[in-house]
Each structure stands twice: as structure tokens, then as C-alpha cells.
Amino acid sequence: MKILVTGGAGFIGSHVVDAYVTAGHDVAVLDNLSTGREDNVNSNAPLHRVDVTNLAAVQQVIASLRPDVVNHHAAQSEVPKSVADPGYDALVNVVGGLNVLRACVDNAVRKVIFSSTGGALYGEPDIVPADEDHPIRPLSPYGTSKFAFEQYLATFDRTFGLRFTTLRYANVYGARQDFFAEEGRVVAIFASRMIEGKPLTIDWDGNQSRDMLHVGDVAMANLAALEKGDGGTFHISTGIPVTVNDLFRKLAILTEYKLEPQRGPQRKGDVYRIALDNTRAKERLGWEPRIHLEEGLRLTVDYFRDQISRLSA
Ligand SMILES: NC(=O)c1ccc[n+]([C@@H]2O[C@H](COP(=O)([O-])OP(=O)(O)OC[C@H]3O[C@@H](n4cnc5c(N)ncnc54)[C@H](O)[C@@H]3O)[C@@H](O)[C@H]2O)c1
Incomplete structure (x- = not known):
């Protein structure tokens, strides 16, 4: 299958590209490298350095490749x-995503797979784990823009027959995650600071919990969505809430970190307890997470150890 992955130089997109290449697909990447890195991109996937907000450039790439599937x-x-x-x-x-959708319609792309968010859509959930039908009430413009794009996908399906699958991710962690980024990347930040023996801060009381999913499992969900799940919206998640204090303890053991965490205030817009029910993905995509938290954290610590020793060499 011919597949274009937008954002394929980023943390998650680059793992999706690797999984598609390994499965024998013909893969290309569209990315402006604003947060992605060229050296994340699989050497078998040509990189088109294009900004999704540039409609003409997006049209040109999609017209020249004519992919079967665009993974956005x-x-x-x-x-x-x-x-x-x-x-x-x-x-x-929203606007950049619409440029991609227009180019897909113009060039007879069969299907779009979209990486949405589960963590930023529901506010403080009424039920944990929340399912996909939970009321939508984002606390951030990011959650709203992701949900708006989900709505556009449904419209493009109804009006132009462009098929889609929406994957709402939990909190994804793993290799290539940017540990300089300020938020949401608790494993990358904790692991990298612990390896270097630096002090770190736990915001709020640390009992706030998240649904932590290893990026390898996310890549497998994107593989499943090539053939399954048309018209569907799925949580790609574990369904299990893990507290930030727990993550701290598990990572401290793996990195032999001895310092006590500093305590910070609650951050605006943070939810306290969330996890996402993945029953629908199990049933309709035939996907379920396979990488247990302990194993995923160990793989991630090994990766950051290697990166940090390279940087300091
Ligand atoms: N990391 C998570 O836990 C998580 C959770 C839910 C959803 N998501 C979604 O998954 C996707 C990937 O996230 P990530 O964590 O890998 O982030 P990332 O920043 O590493 O990846 C985003 C990629 O998009 C590229 N990009 C950004 N703006 C662009 C533009 N204008 N034109 C072309 N390329 C552009 C960046 O260079 C980067 O390579 C995003 O859509 C994000 O919203 C991530």
C-alpha cells in the first residue's frame, strides 16, 4: 500500500512510519520539521519538507505521490x-488539516487515519475509564482543535466519500519523545532528569493519574487501522490509571535515582484522574496494548540513557 504520513518526523509519527515500512508498505513523510527531526525519519521513507498550512505545497506532494492512505x-x-x-x-x-483533506479528495485518496487525543477531550471525566461516547468538554484550545478536525473528517466522509479512522490516544511515551518539551511528557522528563541525577518537580499532589501507553503499541494500532475501523473513533489506550507518584517510583528504581521530588502547584487545566476504555478498539480494530508499563519504562530509560551518553560524549 502507498501511504503518506504527515508528521512522520515527530515522536509518534516516526514510529508509525517504521511500522509501515517493516510491514512492507511504500511510505513517504510530509513534515516541516518544526518539532520533528530529520534523523527520526526512516531511511526507506522519503521526506517532503512541507508545511501543512501551505495548501499549494500539500497539493503538490499528494498529487505527485497519489497515496492510498494518508496518516495525519x-x-x-x-x-x-x-x-x-x-x-x-x-x-x-484545523486549517492545515483541511488542506490535507482537500488534497486527499482531489487525488482520490481512499482513507485518512487521524491521531486525535483522548486525554484532552473530556475534561475531568465522569467515569474512569471513560469510553468514546463520554461528553466532550475540552479544557484547552488544543482539545477543541482536535475535536473540530474529527468533525471535519465526518463531514468529508459524508460529502466527498473520503473514509477515515480516528484514533484518540492516551498519554503516549517512549523513545524519541522530546524531553525538552514542557508538558505532558512526564516519562521523558522524569527519565532524562533522573539519569542525569538532576532534581525534579512533581506538580499537584502526585496522585493525579494518567493512562500511559507505549509508542510501540500506538504504531500497531495505526497498522490495524489501514484495513479496519472505517468511520470509527477509537481509544488507543490501556484503560488503566497510573499516578504520577507511581511513575516517579518506578522510574527512580530503574535509574537508581535517590533524590526526593520537589513539589509544585497544580497546573491550570490539568485533569486529576483519567483513563480511557479501549473495548471498542479491541473489538473493531483487533488491537490491544501488549507492552506492559514496566517493560515500556525500561525500554524508554534505556533509550534516554543512550541519548544522554551520546550527547555528553
Ligand atoms: N504525545 C501524545 O501523548 C499524544 C497524545 C494524543 C495525541 N497526540 C497526537 O499525535 C500526533 C503526534 O504527536 P507527537 O507527540 O509525536 O508530537 P510531535 O511534535 O513530535 O510530532 C508532530 C510532528 O508534526 C510536525 N509538524 C508540526 N507542525 C507542522 C506543520 N505546520 N506542517 C507540517 N508538519 C508539522 C512536527 O515537525 C512533528 O514532526 C499529534 O497529532 C498529536 O496531537 C499525541
Whole structure:
């Protein structure tokens, strides 16, 4: 199958590209490298350095490749940035996404797979784990722009027959995650600071919990969505809430970290307890997470150890 992955130079997109290449697909990447890195991109996947907000450039790439499937990972992906500049967030996530959809319709793309968010859509959930039908009430412009794009996908399906699958991710962690980024990347930040023996801060009381999913499992969900799940919206998640204090303890053991964490205030817009029910993905995509938290954390610590020793060499 011929597949274009937008955002394929980023953390998650690059793992999706690797999984598609390994499965024998013909893969290309569209990315402006704003947060992605060229050296994340699989050497078997040509990189088109294009900004999704540039309609003509997006049209040109999609017209020249004529992919069967477009997997759309390119996004402004940080909650605090969306709060600081909601216009930019909407420009990339809504207008940029619409440019991709228009080019898909014009070039007879069969299907779009979209990486949405489960963590930023529901506010403080009424039920944990929440399912996909939970009321939508985002606390950030990022959650709103992601949900708006989900609505556009349904419209393009109804009006132009462009098929889609929406994958609402939990909190994804693993290799290649940017540990300089400020938010939401608790494993990358804790692991990298612990390896270097640096002090770190736990915001709020640390009993706030998240649904932590290893990026390898996310890549497998994107593989399943090539053939299954048309018209569907799925939580790609574990369904299990893990507290930040727990993550701290598990990572401290793996890195032999001895310092006590400093305590910080609650951050605006943070939810306290969330996990996402993945029953629908199990039933309709035939997907379920396979990488247990302990194993995923160990793989991630090994990766950051290697990166940090390379940087300091
Ligand atoms: N990391 C998570 O836990 C998580 C959770 C839910 C959803 N998501 C979604 O998954 C996707 C990937 O997120 P990530 O964590 O890998 O972030 P990332 O920032 O590493 O990846 C985003 C990629 O998109 C590219 N990009 C950004 N703006 C662009 C533009 N205007 N034109 C072209 N390319 C552009 C970046 O260079 C980068 O390679 C995003 O859509 C994000 O919203 C991530």
C-alpha cells in the first residue's frame, strides 16, 4: 500500500512510519520539521519538507505521490502552546488539516487515519475509564482543535466519500519523545532528569493519574487501522490509571535515582484522574496494548540513557 504520513518526523509519527515500512508498505513523510527531526525519519521513507498550512505545497506532494492512505500526525501537539496561542494551534490543526483533506479528495485518496487525543477531550471525566461516547468538554484550545478536525473528517466522509479512522490516544511515551518539551511528557522528563541525577518537580499532589501507553503499541494500532475501523473513533489506550507518584517510583528504581521530588502547584487545566476504555478498539480494530508499563519504562530509560551518553560524549 502507498501511504503518506504527515508528521512522520515527530515522536509518534516516526514510529508509525517504521511500522509501515517493516510491514512492507511504500511510505513517504510530509513534515516541516518544526518539532520533528530529520534523523527520526526512516531511511526507506522519503521526506517532503512541507508545511501543512501551505495548501499549494500539500497539493503538490499528494498529487505527485497519489497515496492510498494518508496518516495525519502533523500537528501543533502541545497543550500549553495552544493556551498561549490558540490562533496558531487552530491554523495548524484545523486549517492545515483541511488542506490535507482537500488534497486527499482531489487525488482520490481512499482513507485518512487521524491521531486525535483522548486525554484532552473530556475534561475531568465522569467515569474512569471513560469510553468514546463520554461528553466532550475540552479544557484547552488544543482539545477543541482536535475535536473540530474529527468533525471535519465526518463531514468529508459524508460529502466527498473520503473514509477515515480516528484514533484518540492516551498519554503516549517512549523513545524519541522530546524531553525538552514542557508538558505532558512526564516519562521523558522524569527519565532524562533522573539519569542525569538532576532534581525534579512533581506538580499537584502526585496522585493525579494518567493512562500511559507505549509508542510501540500506538504504531500497531495505526497498522490495524489501514484495513479496519472505517468511520470509527477509537481509544488507543490501556484503560488503566497510573499516578504520577507511581511513575516517579518506578522510574527512580530503574535509574537508581535517590533524590526526593520537589513539589509544585497544580497546573491550570490539568485533569486529576483519567483513563480511557479501549473495548471498542479491541473489538473493531483487533488491537490491544501488549507492552506492559514496566517493560515500556525500561525500554524508554534505556533509550534516554543512550541519548544522554551520546550527547555528553
Ligand atoms: N504525545 C501524545 O501523548 C499524544 C497524545 C494524543 C495525541 N497526540 C497526537 O499525535 C500526533 C503526534 O504527536 P507527537 O507527540 O509525536 O508530537 P510531535 O511534535 O513530535 O510530532 C508532530 C510532528 O508534526 C510536525 N509538524 C508540526 N507542525 C507542522 C506543520 N505546520 N506542517 C507540517 N508538519 C508539522 C512536527 O515537525 C512533528 O514532526 C499529534 O497529532 C498529536 O496531537 C499525541
